[in-house]
Amino acid sequence: MVASAGPRPGWSRRAQYGLFFGFVATVAAIVVGLFMLILSLAAPSTFSAVRGIALDAMAPAAGALNEVSTTATGLVSGAGNYWDAARQNAELKRQRSAMLRRMVEAKAISLENTELKRALALRERDRSTVATGRVVGSSFSSPRRFAILSVGTRDGVTVGMPVRAADGLIGRVIEAGRFASRVLLVSDRANIVPARLVRGGVPVIATGRGDGTVDVRPLEVGRNPFRRGDIIVTSGTGGLYPPLWPIARIVRLDDDGAIALPLADPGQISFALVEPPFEPEAIAEAARSEEPR
Amino acid sequence: MVRSALASRGTGLTRGPHRASLSIPAITVLLGSLTAVLPIVSLHGWWPDAGLLMLLAWRLLRADAWAAWLAAPLGLMHDLLTGSPVGLSMALWPMFMLALDVADRRTMWRDYWIEWLLAALFLSLAEIAQWQVAMWDGAAVPFATIAPAILIAIFCFPLAALLVARIDHWRLGR
Numbered sequence: 001m002v003a004s005a006g007p008r009p010g011w012s013r014r015a016q017y018g019l020f021f022g023f024v025a026t027v028a029a030i031v032v033g034l035f036m037l038i039l040s041l042a043a044p045s046t047f048s049a050v051r052g053i054a055l056d057a058m059a060p061a062a063g064a065l066n067e068v069s070t071t072a073t074g075l076v077s078g079a080g081n082y083w084d085a086a087r088q089n090a091e092l093k094r095q096r097s098a099m100l101r102r103m104v105e106a107k108a109i110s111l112e113n114t115e116l117k118r119a120l121a122l123r124e125r126d127r128s129t130v131a132t133g134r135v136v137g138s139s140f141s142s143p144r145r146f147a148i149l150s151v152g153t154r155d156g157v158t159v160g161m162p163v164r165a166a167d168g169l170i171g172r173v174i175e176a177g178r179f180a181s182r183v184l185l186v187s188d189r190a191n192i193v194p195a196r197l198v199r200g201g202v203p204v205i206a207t208g209r210g211d212g213t214v215d216v217r218p219l220e221v222g223r224n225p226f227r228r229g230d231i232i233v234t235s236g237t238g239g240l241y242p243p244l245w246p247i248a249r250i251v252r253l254d255d256d257g258a259i260a261l262p263l264a265d266p267g268q269i270s271f272a273l274v275e276p277p278f279e280p281e282a283i284a285e286a287a288r289s290e291e292p293r
Numbered sequence: 294m295v296r297s298a299l300a301s302r303g304t305g306l307t308r309g310p311h312r313a314s315l316s317i318p319a320i321t322v323l324l325g326s327l328t329a330v331l332p333i334v335s336l337h338g339w340w341p342d343a344g345l346l347m348l349l350a351w352r353l354l355r356a357d358a359w360a361a362w363l364a365a366p367l368g369l370m371h372d373l374l375t376g377s378p379v380g381l382s383m384a385l386w387p388m389f390m391l392a393l394d395v396a397d398r399r400t401m402w403r404d405y406w407i408e409w410l411l412a413a414l415f416l417s418l419a420e421i422a423q424w425q426v427a428m429w430d431g432a433a434v435p436f437a438t439i440a441p442a443i444l445i446a447i448f449c450f451p452l453a454a455l456l457v458a459r460i461d462h463w464r465l466g467r
Contacts, residue, residue, distance in 0.1 A: 022360050026387045029365030033384030040379040041429055047379045054373035058330045066332035139376055140335040141342045143427045143434050143442070146376055147334060175376075182376055187336065189432035210434035212336025267334035 048159075052177035055148065059180030062136040063150050070270075127242065131155035131274045135170075135266045136180070143210055145188035147171070147266045149274070152179045157274050160240070165272050168246035168263035169193070169234060173274065183272075186247060186262050187212050194237035195247055197230055204232060206247055206260070214248045217257040226250050226258040239279030308466040317464045318358040319367060321457070322347045326371040338439075341446040344371045345419055346453035348386060352393050353408045354457055361390035381426055382419075389415050409450060416446040 039046050081088070133151035151157050153176050163170045163183050171191060175182040184191050187208040195206045195216070203219045216232060218225050230250040236243030248260035266272075311317065326344035333340065348367065351358045368382035396411055420443045427434065 022362060023391075025360075025362040026365070026391060029362050030384050030387045030391075033365060033368065033380045033382075033387070036380030037378060037384055037426070038380070041426070051373060051376070051379065058374060062330040062332055065330065069332050135334055136332055137330060138334040139338060140333045140340040141329075141442075142338045142375065142377055143424050143439050144338065144377075144430075144432055145336075189427070189434050190430065208432075210338070210432065210438045265336070267336065
């Protein structure tokens with residue numbers, strides 16, 4: 001096939017001008033686009049209003065489609081539960097009794113903890129969940145790791161709030177529309193979480209790797225403190241994430257750190273809880289320094 | 294005979310182009326960008342940009358699918374829907390249109406392999422631009438993270454080209 005040589009205007013003056021002005025318009029559009037790109041990199045909040053509107057426009061469709069897919073997968077896995085039910089039942093009963101024993105221990109420890117804190121006169125703010133939403137989408141075609149949450153400013157969500165699931169930390173809100181918000185996941189490269197090891201309490205830093213895993217490094221250089229299977233939790237440093245939220249489990253060691261898998265998989269969790277920041281001043285700080293997204 | 298000629302949209306030989314035939318290409322690109330609302334929660338960002346695949350497939354099939362500047366508003370919509378930095382696709386997509394105009398003038402012969410090669414080139418450029426912008430934005434992931442995304446996009450192009458050829462066939466009523 002011979003290549004189409006693009007639009008050939010021929011002798012028509014009108015067609016020639018049309019082509020020329022089309023070219024000028026394209027170049028102008030490129031310049032405007034580059035300018036907007038620089039603006040959105042240098043001052044990320046410039047387009048927050050219009051991006052919020054786009055989020056809101058997407059949220060209902062994403063939510064409805066999410067319902068459909070949840071129902072479909074639920075039918076399949078629900079049917080699977082009936083298979084081998086007797087053995088599963090016995091297994092669950094055994095687990096339940098083990099859990100009950102652990103729970104009694106945990107309750108006793110918790111009681112002791114409150115008493116000790118009272119003795120120390122340590123004051124903590126009452127923390128209550130701001131909103132509960134579903135993860136209805138993600139940035140599946142970009143090197144950044146975002147998720148879309150089905151709650152927005154209408155439910156009290158504001159930019160900078162930490163988000164968690166029952167299993168552990170998910171990330172923090174970086175854009176809030178009226179009905180939906182965008183969450184920067186723990187596995188995004190730009191998300192740096194101050195954390196510590198549950199075993200020993202060594203302070204570490206967790207940074208996303210952009211592929212669903214987290215890179216963990218100790219704050220103090222020296223011996224590698226990690227072991228496979230270690231759990232890391234938030235330390236509360238920095239004031240954004242409340243302390244003792246589980247983050248990830250170490251799956252592989254490397255020379256001066258480790259690679260961990262987040263405990264809360266945004267694709268599996270049913271509900272995400274948006275919580276107020278640990279120290280509200282952190283939000284003001286983040287707004288002032290215009291955090292890079 | 295007369296009745297079938299007077300009918301607005303006949304069948305077979307008398308069937309004309311679809312009423313919205315001029316806007317269908319742009320609409321399908323927008324639909325491609327709208328795949329961002331699908332409830333896919335992926336750990337990796339390896340899914341292809343359906344909007345960009347449709348745009349390239351249309352432009353490689355037809356030089357006159359739209360005026361080149363139309364790629365800018367389409368890119369802006371893509372940015373807003375997918376949550377990438379505003380202006381990235383808006384600047385990139387019209388650049389691709391101009392580059393393809395040049396490619397149209399330079400290539401003497403056009404066959405399927407050359408189209409795939411051109412598409413592969415522009416898809417990789419788009420992914421690399423996304424990666425570079427993420428780096429400026431404070432998310433410097435290693436290049437190996439996006440290599441699978443580039444490969445997947447390149448191997449998805451034939452599907453997009455097939456889809457676009459079918460839609461073109463339907464839109465022109467042939």
